[in-house]
Amino acid sequence: MSEKNSGQRDSFSTNFGAIAAIAGSAIGLGNIWRFPYVTGENGGGAFLFIYLIFIVSIGVPVMISEFIIGRSTQRNPYGAFRLLAPGKPWFLIGLMGVLAAFFILSFYTTVAGWTLEYFYQSVTGNLGGKGHDELTAMFSSFLDHPFRPYLWFLIFMGLTALIIISGVKNGIERYTKLLMPLLFILLLLLVIRSLTLKGAGEGLKFLFRPDFSKITPKVILEALGQGFFSLSIGMGTLITYGSYIRKKDNLTRIASYVVFSDTLVAVIAGVAIFPAVFALGGSAASGEGLMFVVLPEVLHKLPFGNIFSLLFFILLAVAAITSTISVLEVIVAFLVEEKNMPRKKATVIATVSVSILGLLTVASLGSLKDFTILGKNIFGILEYLTANIMLPLGGLFIVIFTGWFLSRAILKSEMTNNGEIKTRYLPVYLVLVRYLAPVAIACVFLYSLGILKFW
Numbered sequence: 001m002s003e004k005n006s007g008q009r010d011s012f013s014t015n016f017g018a019i020a021a022i023a024g025s026a027i028g029l030g031n032i033w034r035f036p037y038v039t040g041e042n043g044g045g046a047f048l049f050i051y052l053i054f055i056v057s058i059g060v061p062v063m064i065s066e067f068i069i070g071r072s073t074q075r076n077p078y079g080a081f082r083l084l085a086p087g088k089p090w091f092l093i094g095l096m097g098v099l100a101a102f103f104i105l106s107f108y109t110t111v112a113g114w115t116l117e118y119f120y121q122s123v124t125g126n127l128g129g130k131g132h133d134e135l136t137a138m139f140s141s142f143l144d145h146p147f148r149p150y151l152w153f154l155i156f157m158g159l160t161a162l163i164i165i166s167g168v169k170n171g172i173e174r175y176t177k178l179l180m181p182l183l184f185i186l187l188l189l190l191v192i193r194s195l196t197l198k199g200a201g202e203g204l205k206f207l208f209r210p211d212f213s214k215i216t217p218k219v220i221l222e223a224l225g226q227g228f229f230s231l232s233i234g235m236g237t238l239i240t241y242g243s244y245i246r247k248k249d250n251l252t253r254i255a256s257y258v259v260f261s262d263t264l265v266a267v268i269a270g271v272a273i274f275p276a277v278f279a280l281g282g283s284a285a286s287g288e289g290l291m292f293v294v295l296p297e298v299l300h301k302l303p304f305g306n307i308f309s310l311l312f313f314i315l316l317a318v319a320a321i322t323s324t325i326s327v328l329e330v331i332v333a334f335l336v337e338e339k340n341m342p343r344k345k346a347t348v349i350a351t352v353s354v355s356i357l358g359l360l361t362v363a364s365l366g367s368l369k370d371f372t373i374l375g376k377n378i379f380g381i382l383e384y385l386t387a388n389i390m391l392p393l394g395g396l397f398i399v400i401f402t403g404w405f406l407s408r409a410i411l412k413s414e415m416t417n418n419g420e421i422k423t424r425y426l427p428v429y430l431v432l433v434r435y436l437a438p439v440a441i442a443c444v445f446l447y448s449l450g451i452l453k454f455w
């Protein structure tokens with residue numbers, strides 16, 4: 001997907017390659033780190049229930065819409081809207097996406113850096129034999145460390161940039177094909193270990209038995225935000241990736257594979273983490289450190305714990321990098337296609353500017369942690385702003401655009417590959433993008449602002 005220059009635009013070479021790259025973007029820290037921690041803070045089962053409803057009714061139509069916009073125009077998000085709606089302000093969605101990409105990379109790469117630290121700690125054997133309190137203390141002293149979290153951030157950012165510059169699409173495809181199934185198997189092992197701990201049942205109840213009295217406007221907004229974040233939708237990542245999908249691939253099918261696998265991985269991560277939280281004496285609502293204080297203990301309760309632990313954290317880093325490249329690619333494709341920059345220069349400029357905000361984000365959990373706005377540090381602000389506001393807002397405009405402004409002919413030809421394939425989903429898709437999804441997103445916004453009340 002990467003090497004895009006003169007003449008022929010690059011594309012994924014196979015249908016499987018497209019699914020692997022898009023699932024690679026979707027599946028990442030959002031599933032294994034963020035889903036459990038946000039679920040934990042928002043009451044468990046009821047959150048999961050709403051999350052699943054949003055994934056199907058909003059996530060799928062937004063994803064297909066992004067593919068359609070990208071593939072029909074063969075452009076980055078900004079260029080795509082300029083081409084489809086010349087002289088209209090829709091291109092602002094593309095610009096908001098570029099801004100969101102900066103923000104997301106800043107905090108996401110921060111967390112990706114933590115996975116490298118935990119990989120390193122596994123290699124040196126420092127994670128073994130520690131209980132809940134020690135792991136909690138270890139996590140917070142790491143965040144406070146004067147240079148380690150910064151160093152890991154920069155290393156991760158640099159690796160992401162290298163992949164984007166060299167466009168090692170084949171390399172990435174080859175490795176992820178092998179490594180992601182491995183991560184999945186490791187997660188299943190963790191699930192088994194976690195479920196066989198004494199007291200694990202409470203965790204399952206927490207995740208799967210919805211307590212609807214816990215639903216608040218905040219819970220609903222967080223579920224929507226997590227859905228967008230996890231599926232990589234709402235900021236044009238999948239417009240960009242959609243533009244690399246071959247004309248003969250089936251968009252609806254790609255979207256359903258990606259959504260299914262993304263959701264499966266999130267739920268499995270939840271089943272690995274919550275039983276352990278309850279059995280080992282932590283709190284489900286312990287915030288962004290949840291995974292890092294719970295999983296090392298479970299990993300070390302497996303035979304050869306250290307090996308599983310280092311494998312787990314390095315594979316998680318790989319899952320994270322297939323996501324960070326998809327975010328950086330949005331900025332780079334914009335600079336290359338709209339500002340006529342060579343790919344390398346675009347990557348360097350994007351990486352350096354993201355790193356400035358990123359280092360501040362890392363600091364906001366350490367030396368700058370007393371600096372807060374509305375009770376949130378920079379890390380929290382960027383996360384909240386992107387996941388809960390910018391992405392759903394982007395998604396709202398995207399479905400309004402495809403549902404009400406884009407020509408039916410384009411929708412139809414993209415959904416059916418110019419009549420090559422039959423699809424029964426076109427009418428369903430139309431109802432979703434014209435009515436259900438935009439109304440639902442708008443209601444969530446109004447509801448969380450306190451303007452709309454249901455019960």
Ligand code: TRP
Nearest residue numbers: 026028029030229230232237323
């Ligand atoms: N979805 C990824 C994850 O769950 C993160 C991600 C990649 C993303 N690209 C994105 C999130 C675009 C929002 C928008 O880890």
